[in-house]
Amino acid sequence: MRTIHKICAVLLAMLVLAGCREEDVIFVPEVVEIAQPEFNDVQGMYVLNEGNMGSNKATLDYYNFSTGRYTRNVFGFANPSVPKEMGDVGNDLGIYGSKLYAVINCSNKVDVMDKMTVKKIGQIDIPNCRYIKFYGGYAYVTSYAGPVEIREDYEQRGFVAKIDTTTLQVVDTCVVGFQPDELDIVNGKIYVANSGGYMVPNYENTLSVIDIATFKEEERIPIAINLQGCRADSHGTLWVSSRGDYYENSSMLYAYDTRHHRLLKAFDTRVSSMWLDGDSLYVIGVQFSYVTMKNEVTYAIINTATLEQVADNFITDGTERDITIPYAVAVHPITKDIYVTDGKDYVSPGWLFCYSAEGKLKWSVRTGDIPGHFAFLGKNINDF
């Protein structure tokens, strides 16, 4: 009998020791010193972590160049009164004027923050929103959730929303192709990469061209199936990436001349993410090979003036072996340091790697889950 009491007491003690529930406390950002301070016109860099779908773990990190400090998860602390923080799946990030915009895909909204303090100013509700670009006082956001035609072959087109950046209201929408992803603006026209990702295996293959003045879709330009990326360079060339169909058709990169309306060149390069810096297009890519059953990766630089691939691997010290899934790339506007993120297994914390312009690893730091999007904060760098 006494033994039983003892055992009971020990069991209860174990439970008590194991701990009780505590109040959930606002996440205090974690600060890590990772590099020597740098002083130039670029003062900081925001990194948007996507967070796996359903996890509500979209988070914002900030790297301060003038202190060399990396701060994880700044949004929750700066906005303690926002329920359920930033939301589910951060899909794009941009700075325009004094504001920072974060497109949160599965939370169906764009968070608008003060670019210095990250304090939330407002929110623009757009279902299934994807990417954002700015022009002439307006923000343009693509969305998969256009009008629906329920027929035998259910069809659901996407749209581009035009948002007044002073009132934060959607002032107009323009229906485009199926499941539009990235967009860019050249010479008074918005080019939208339509993916058709929901239409498997009948992917979309066109760019939609919207006239900014009338905000009407003018034409569709066939490029390749399942388009994703879309960047305009200073030569009027649009760099468009295709995801392929993941089987016979590989991911590819296309250069389209918007002035002469012709395809200039197709590059047999895998593209997950690209970043344009001057005449250099940095491209990273991952493609799963059913032969080796492994992901094969690309770290390339393409000269947008000569249309030549000038580097096959911009990481020169062999440290790319530390990267599991290269997910996003960015380049410092002044120092030309290269930032590459690692998505890892999508459910554990990702990493950010910084390489010098020569491709040597400078530092790396743990981020939130799936670091995927960048925005540089500084003078004369966000003016379009």
Added chain:
Amino acid sequence: MKRRLTLWGLVCWCVVCCVAQDAESVGSSRLDSMQYLKNVTVYGTKPYAEVIPAQVLSGKQLEGLNSHSVADAIRYFSGVQIKDYGGVGGIKTVDMRSMGSNHMGVFYDGIQLGNAQNGQIDLGKFSLDNIEEISLYNGQKSEIFQPARDFGSAGSIYLRTRRPKFAPGKSDNLNVTMRTGSFGLANPSVRWEHKFSRKVSLSLNAEYTYATGQYHFRYRKMFSDGVVAWDTTAVRKNGDIYALRLEGSVHGVMPDGRWNAKAYYYDSEKGIPGAIVNNVWKTAQRQWDRNFFAQGMYQQKITEKYELLASAKYARDYMRYWNPDTTLMYINNKFWQDELYASVANKYTLARDWDVDLSVDYKWNYLNSTLVNFAYPTRHTVLAALATAYTWQRLKGQASLLYTHVNDRYTSRSGGTVVERHNKRLDRFTPAVFVSYQPWAQYDLNIRAFYKRIFRMPTFNDLYYTDMGNASLRPEYATQWNLGLMYQHYNDMGLLSAVRLSADAYYNIVTDKIIAVPKGTGQYRWMMMNIGKVKIRGIDLAARMALRLPGNVLLEGGLTYTYQRAQDYTNPADNKDGGTYKGQIAYVPWHSGSATLHGAWRDLDLNYSFIYVGERYHTSANIRANHEQPWYTHDLSASYSFRVMKLQCKVTGEVNNLFNQQYDVIQNYPMPGRNYKLILKVDI
């Protein structure tokens, strides 16, 4: 009266394996769940007790647990974790000793429930209305006379439905039950039992469940100084369920044998309440399930030394998943599964204490679906188990070797036409050894140990799901070592009527674990791979005791405690800051346990139960951002039995989650707070 109390204690105890039960002591029992045991033991002259007895919940004890589904009840076993997405219709799957829910076999009236599509048995779907006993075995049921399939899981749960029993002079029983309460629950059920003869009886059972599934949940966060930062209360939406269950069975006994046949039908429509994330407080996805199976078993002692057990089953399952939310990808997927199964088990007694068994099973599975370019896989499985059991004085041992042959046939398609036909074969042998020893004849103390190596086949989804499946997957292995002891003691006199203590330490390794890894570009692209490795070290403790107090008061209580270190050894390179290497795997708490207390006085029963799940992380990267709080709930119930004219009635009131704790079992899936249930049962 004392006699009756003793019996009550035994009934409530319910942890003693049925065959080991002394038929004499139950002989004069009143109409309760134990009476059936008499029937079981009547024909078997030498029931071979299991080497390692199961954890069992049955009868009164099961009734007292305020559980709606089998999953709710299983939480009271040690070493078990439930993944619960909340609500009446929410998915609930069971994971034993952290090996993953796919390693778990669930048996319904002796025959395994299959799901070749995804390997998951949603135990939330099985209501307790018609369940009489739930037993849980680590490793396998350590009895050799069973179908080969029973040797084929790393852990097993046996659900036994209520079998008809009749009071003297009665040939019909009618039971009507109505349950209602929170979540807009309306849950009537009816059961009719009929005795055709002394040897053949019938049971028919129907249950309907409707619930709006709505409940309030609350999320809030504080500043570190205790000031509220944000505090939101909302109503859980799209958790409604409509479910109909029909079940019929015929039971027969013969000289030296028995047989039964049953048919089961379940039809449900339910909403799928998704994750609660910022700006999204409701979802629109829905799911339809239709499950049908018919099965039969025949057991006969042919000669003094040879006994035969034959069983067969046909099952057809339909599932439809629909996403009508037009802001998202439109999905309307339908799946149909068929299973045919037949088994023969042969037991031969070589010597008085030495039995051998040869069991051979055949199983056929087919999956059909509306997915584009689907593989339409067929799987033929042949299982053969050779097992032997030997008893030498107080030492009991059992060894088995399972042979598995799997043949998958599937197609590769493009544009709807067949491009290639595939035919894959696999042969494996897996062993298991169980030993128990009683050092002193006068004490019922047993030291027990087992070793088992088993694998689970990749499911049809793992292998062939369009785009994500990986046809080159290998089986996922689980290897288990267990060492433990159990002590039990019964008293006919005195205050303490019964006590049972058990402790087990175990070490499991899961290798070639099938996990989804990212592939190619974009977040939504995954591939199943055999890359995971998990090592699990754990301790399970369980204690139960029953007290006879003065004034006809019976008091009994149980405690379970589980400690588990389940570490992720998948990627040794991922050992930096925030890495997953050696991290505790997702949703496995280090500490968990339960406490139950039951008091009975005359026609009044009171139950209290407590569940505790300690802190966890939602991924194997054990950092602050991935931390999940402990949760614990207190449930209370009271029931009173009375007679109205010739009707035997029982009314029960339940309060669950008494202190209204707001918690998530799975991140962003809020669980219900305090809720109530009222049950009225009438027996005619």
